[in-house]
Amino acid sequence: MAAGRLMAAEMAEQPAVLRRLLEEGAPRIREVAARIADRAPRFVLLTGRGTSDNAALYAKYLLEILLGKPCGLTSMSTTTAYAARPDLTDCLVIAVSQSGGSPDLVASTAAARRAGGITLAVTNNADSPLARAAEFHIDVLAGPERALPATKTYTAELLALYLFVEGLRGGDGAASARQLPGLAEEILARHEEVRRLAGRYRFAERMVLTSRGYGYPTAKEAALKLMETSYIPALSYSGADLLHGPLAMVDNVSPVIAIVTDGRGGQALRPVLDRLRDRGADLVVIGPKAEVEAASAGFALPTEGVPEELQPILEILPLQLLAHEVTLARGQDPDAPRALSKVTETR
Template sequence: MTATTMMRREIDEIPAAAARLLDAAPQDRFRAVGRALGRIGPRAVVTVARGSSDHAATCLKYAIELSAGVPVSSVGPSVASIYGAALHLDRVVALGVSQSGRSGDLVALMRACRQGGAQTLTLTNSVDSPLAGAAATVLDLCAGPEHAVAATKSFTNSVLSGLWLLAYWRGDDGLQAALRAAPDRLQDALALTAAPLREELTRTDRLVVIARGPGLGIAAEVALKAMELCGIHASAHSSAEVLHGPSAILRDGFPVLALGEPAEAGLQDTIDRLEGQGARVLTAPAVTPLHRFLDPLLQLAPVYGALEAAARIRGRNPDRPEFLAKETLTV
């Protein structure tokens, strides 16, 4: 193929978009807002997001729970938009994540959070959007214009921006150092070959993606992209949870993509068990470990590439999947 898709170009821009977060202006914002979070000492975090952005929020959920020890809840936007519940969110932070910031139900939920007393904060690529307007504080994802329907660089910058906030909130020098190294590491990761995965994605119509802890949001993101780009029925499960029921279907060559390092606690055992019952388990390209909150994101970069290539080989246009729009205005 000679034509380059917008999606492929945007995947290639992931390292540059990540590097933009190191500039003085976004760093000043992350530092100020992160330190304010440290002073507030939130008792809980509520995330306000849909689709890919909700998966970015799941990545942040694990990072915040593991680092700050406070529970993070993804509240369904319908709680405000359909059911009109009154929320009580004293010393709770409401974190909106949205590329476009234009979904009406997210705006309604963010307003309900603010009325309920939450500190409201939005990570968005559209700082003049309605969702940005509904939050007291807005942070620019700095991903640059994104045209492909399938979000990629705005997804990675959503996760990175949230982690920058957390790094300043917690005064975590190790996480800050890892985040400074992230652009170069993402560039290295993009060069990894994911040929066996791409091959599988060109021919399968079903896929289960497994991961654990900080990798779960990435597994959900991969499953979503496999559906929207390749038309594959894909679902994501915790590599522990998968043994509680979903494993019943994982036989007779059913393809399973295992994210994470097989050396992680329990993952190799799960892979062995699934292979033993007949599943075909593929592993994601191995990356050089950087930080447990970032390693799943490094693994995602070459997987995005495999998904884009497989979509083209399947005769689909990765920039314009059927039935989907870049912005989904849900009620």
Template sequence: MMQDGTTGNRSLMLSETFEAPEVVARLIAANADTCRDLGARLRDRPPQFVVTCARGSSDSAATYAKYLFELHLNTIVSSVGPSVTSIYGARPRMRDALFIAISQSGKSPDLLTLATAARDDGALTVAIVNDTASPLAALCDIVLPVHAGAERSVAATKSYIASLAAVLQLGAHWSGDTALIDAVARLPDDLGDALACDWQGLVPLLTDARSLYVIGRGPGLAVAQEAALKLKETSGIHAEAMSAAEMKHGPQRIAGPDFPVVVFSQDDAALDSLAETGAELLARGVPVISAGPATIPGAVVLPTTAGVHPLVQPLTTIQSFYPMAETVSRARGNDPDRPPHLSKVTETR
């Protein structure tokens, strides 16, 4: 299977991956007025804090929201476990908060329970959701559809990238940062360029891998989490995501010649620390794969898009990652569209 997906027998995962730039272009156009109005509302009456609520890939999108809002809007973001209400019956105080639920299906009972609690306590509730006819969309004050259309592969790709794009568009209009608003407008083209970045050279390194780390910092941690999740579900690789800082608190002990580390980086204040961590691991004989601008002499370097906004780089990185992950899955004898024991819609309580 080629990186451009032009050969026959293309999986749903790969086909849907290549739809992402078009999906994001549709999302940006359709949600522009809502994000502009919501951004003005949030500037006029800033929330005391932001609460995110999500599971799986959507929770990785919530990690992206955390760093975007905390770094560029100086607003504390907390990810609240949905089970605190659905299982334990607690009612966290969320008055004057911005509550953001991120979900593809909008049907999971635990997310719905927490969203209802947030609305009833006086939070402004926002749903970032693919299914606009879902219960989640119905109960939230504002809906930001991801406009991904039907996604049939169990492995979410285009809907994940669209969720990140929805968060980015909201953050851009909330901040009023013209450079970020311009970056949103260019995002579909940047994603298209990312699909031309060939990561297939990584396939031989992962075909027989049993375990690996995917590390990042700041907004890049979100896509490190997503990459690790995709390798688990589509290839059965024990992949763990973490901050490069957390690596130093014990986990680096088990990295070694048969336990590679993938480093995701972006052009921001975390760049030097990511490069330093990669260099330290290489010096100990750990295979290091570098995806992003961090300079790590001796690492396997993956091509990434250049000249994009640092907050866009995580989106382009994961866009380049997905075709490679699909190839690894097939090389290991798996069906990336139908991972064992998993279903497309997971309804947790």
């Protein structure tokens, strides 16, 4: 089988997965959200590893901005390794996992349920141990994933979490998200454009990715995809954190990819982009056309009219393609990263 064929096929499935989730999954997600809303959780804890941890971070932004709920990302070792016994009464605990099979997620979710938490598992496997451990479950309906790098399950997790948060506040998120499958098809059809962009990174020894607000989880997920497929050390920073020290390592050799959302997050990132240009950075922008034209290179996203909180579902697509193409250009196979397996047995 040709290198990268599985990852390419699963990236191409994403418009269909998004449609399936909107048409078949949305009613069930609204039902789960309504039942949890009736319990009136006071705050939210989110749990995940790797790609799913980045999806959980996206949900943290949604919950804090749209619902005003205080949120935190959990440290699973506090319960799995240190046997801590927190009081989680009236706390919503959301565990996000593609496979639903990682022992630490299952154990920490079971512990949260014993501690009085309202537990929700968001997975791509309704029969998984994690789905059974939680009180509630949302299936992201992405279908079997054979390539080791997660692509379609990530965007499905984002959309499922968006629909869930909208459901918590009594809204119909599916109406706002109807345009996403078509826009995703449009972006994925520009594969050749990404292939040309990938030539900039064939010999890169290090990369920096940055964003603000809703785009920050995208920067983290893109960095993860680049590291696990091409083995390029890719560092991801909030634009604000980048200015607090790491900016010193940026020069005209190390590439910087900035994810610029069309909205408040993008506005907050603009001073960072100015500082990067002042340092002569090799700056590539993923975002609105005007921001791309002001950079060294980039990929213009069709986000006009798309709510800022939904743009991460589109932002990650050209970056998935980029990780795939950079890996092939370096003579490696993105389908089978070394030392990785589909279910990570962390405890």
